[in-house]
Structure formats: structure tokens, C-alpha cells
């Protein structure tokens with residue numbers, strides 16, 4: 001990812017506390033730099049301090065904070081960004097010591113989400129996460145509040161002005177929750193309608209920037225925004241595609257995951273994220289060219305578990321194979337299938353389709369039923385979405401033997 005270095009972008013010093021694994025802290029700071037780049041800011045330098053645990057009052061040690069104050073002055077930086085979620089007092093103290101703006105990883109991620117949300121539901125979800133974050137920090141912020149409210153961090157979705165009065169925020173949170181609940185109901189209805197069509201669905205999940213949208217575009221010929229930015233996609237998009245055997249499948253692209261994803265965001269997006277739980281198959285896309293691929297795989301797996309999505313067949317897709325060595329071996333022993341593809345060049349797509357078709361076939365149930373003539377439309381549906389082995393037209397209806405998707409079998413009352 002390139003870095004913005006124009007004179008008008010804000011400049012920050014990135015800071016992390018390492019409590020054991022220093023290398024992981026540096027890697028995480030690199031990711032924080034990508035987040036800042038996505039938000040339009042510029043990284044001046046990165047600092048890691050080894051401590052047993054982050055300082056309760058100042059996150060990094062006070063001496064380190066004074067050192068950073070100098071660095072800020074030398075580089076004329078706008079402030080610092082800490083790689084963990086800070087408490088209100090850590091933020092206030094650090095800001096007082098350094099005399100600069102202090103932002104944490106959570107605020108930065110919330111800010112990117114706010115800038116990228118497109119649909120009404122997406123905007124509401126981001127705003128509720130932002131308001132809850134602010135609500136929890138407003139008490140006792142005093143003077144530093146104006147700083148908390150400024151900067152790269154803390155921009156509401158669209159033109160929303162973020163409030164500074166806790167009572168007003170509390171009311172706003174209530175209104176937002178009600179709106180989101182209403183939208184969730186609408187989505188449940190839409191999903192029920194889709195499931196009566198019994199078209200199998202595949203949810204594409206993965207770490208941010210893994211290539212989920214690029215894969216959706218290749219599969220379905222759609223043109224969902226894909227770019228080398230984190231969290232380009234926030235709102236789920238569903239498109240239909242045809243497998244080589246003629247079967248229709250719905251693919252859904254979803255919001256990406258990231259390490260230390262703010263819990264308020266997970267909560268706010270929970271109902272959107274849980275959509276994946278209704279899919280027949282989870283396709284887990286991993287950027288195989290990333291040195292962090294294994295960490296990404298684990299974060300996504302843990303997030304799925306957190307969302308209660310544990311009993312679905314998973315196809316792990318090692319993407320960006322065009323960027324990795326020919327003979328590199330990629331496997332995910334916890335998945336039902338592993339394939340190596342390049343969503344960009346199309347390499348490996350045949351193998352991918354084969355796995356989708358195989359898993360759908362294996363998840364089918366055998367039915368032996370009599371379908372009354374008044375329900376004859378069902379026979380057409382079985383022909384379209386299942387495998388019709390035999391049909392005989394008798395007095396009491398059509399006697400069929402078939403393999404059908406579980407959803408269709410349920411609809412037939414099996």
C-alpha cells in the first residue's frame with residue numbers, strides 16, 4: 001500500500017505497547033499505518049515500547065511519552081495514534097503530556113467505517129458504534145474533549161454531528177437501536193423469501209483486503225468496488241452466478257474482519273455479519289501473498305466462532321496466487337476444502353467451482369415423495385435446483401425421487 005505524503009494530509013506517530021511478542025507489535029503497527037493511509041493520513045514514524053502491561057494512566061510510560069512529545073515537535077506532527085483501545089483517562093493524560101491530539105486504533109477504524117458506509121443501515125450501524133464509544137469516554141474528559149472530538153478520528157457518517165452531551169447521546173443510541181432492529185426484521189423477511197426459492201447461498205468472508213469483492217466480481221460479473229484500501233466494502237452485496245453444471249448459486253460479499261476489531265463495531269454489525277450463518281457454504285478468502293496470512297486466518301476463524309457460525313462447510317480460498325511462488329503449499333486442515341486461486345487472473349476458478357458443486361451435492365438430501373398436482377411448480381423447482389432421478393405421473397400426484405438442497409427438502413415438508 002502506498003503512503004499519502006501530500007502537505008495537507010495529517011501526520012501521526014504510531015505507538016504500540018508490546019507485552020511479550022515485539023514482532024507482532026511491529027506487524028500490528030504496519031497494519032495501523034495501512035489503516036491511517038486508508039483514512040487519508042500520513043505515518044511519520046512508528047514506536048514500540050516493551051512493557052509488562054500498558055500503563056494504566058498513560059498507555060506508554062511517562063518517559064516514553066515525553067520522548068514522543070519531542071518527536072512530534074521535530075516532525076511537526078499532528079498527534080499520535082495508539083494501537084490499542086484507550087480509556088478516557090489514558091487519552092486525556094497522554095494528550096496533556098504530549099500537547100498533541102491522541103487517537104486510538106478503535107477511533108481510526110470507526111472513522112474509516114464512517115467514511116465508507118453507503119447504505120442507510122450501514123450508516124446507522126457505524127453511528128451507533130461511534131456513539132457508544134463516545135458515551136463510554138465522555139465522563140470526565142473535560143478539556144480534552146475538544147481534542148477527542150477532532151481530527152482523523154471521530155467523523156460521523158455523512159454529515160452526522162457527533163454529540164458531546166451524554167444524555168443526548170443516550171437518546172440517540174436508543175433511536176438508532178430501534179431503527180436497526182426494524183431493518184433487521186425487514187432483512188429477516190427478505191431472507192425468508194429467498195430461502196423459499198431454495199437457491200443455495202454462499203457467503204464470502206475474510207480479512208479486510210483479502211480480495212472478497214474481486215472474487216465476487218469474477219464469479220458474478222458484477223462491479224462491486226474493490227481497491228487496495230482497508231474496509232472498502234461495508235454493506236453486504238448478493239449476486240447470482242451459475243456453476244458450470246448450470247446450477248444457480250447466490251454469492252454474498254461481506255464486510256472484512258481485522259485484528260482487534262472494535263467490539264462496539266462487531267456488536268453494531270452483528271446482524272449483518274450473522275447473515276453468513278444462513279449460508280449453505282462459507283467461502284473464507286485469505287490473501288496468500290501476505291506474510292500475515294496465518295494470523296489473518298486465525299482472526300477470521302475466531303470472529304466466526306464469536307458470531308456463532310461454527311457448523312457450516314468452509315472452503316478456504318488462498319487468493320492472490322499470482323503473487324506467490326509456484327510450488328508454495330497452502331492448506332487449511334480445519335476447512336472442508338482448500339483451493340488456490342487468483343481472483344485477479346482467474347487461475348484456479350475451475351477447482352473452486354468444483355468444490356462448491358461437490359459440497360452442495362454432498363449437502364443434498366434424498367427425497368422420495370408424492371407431489372400433489374396443485375403443487376406442480378415444486379417439480380419444476382426440483383428440476384432447477386436439485387437432481388431429479390425419476391418422475392411418474394400417477395392419479396394422486398407426481399411421484400418423484402430426487403436429491404435436493406436441504407432448504408428445498410424442508411419446503412417439501414421432509
Ligand SMILES: Nc1nc2c(ncn2[C@@H]2O[C@H](COP(=O)(O)OP(=O)(O)OP(=O)(O)O)[C@@H](O)[C@H]2O)c(=O)[nH]1
Nearest residue numbers: 209210211212213214226227231232233256343344
Ligand atoms: N495480485 C492480485 N491482487 C488481487 C487479487 N484479488 C484481489 N486483489 C487486489 O487486492 C485488493 C483488495 O481487493 P478487494 O477485492 O477490494 O478486497 P476485499 O476483501 O473486498 O477488501 P475489503 O472490502 O476492503 O475488506 C485490490 O487492490 C485487488 O485488486 C489477486 O488474485 N491477485
Ligand SMILES: [Mg+2]
Nearest residue numbers: 212213232233
Ligand atoms: Mg470488499
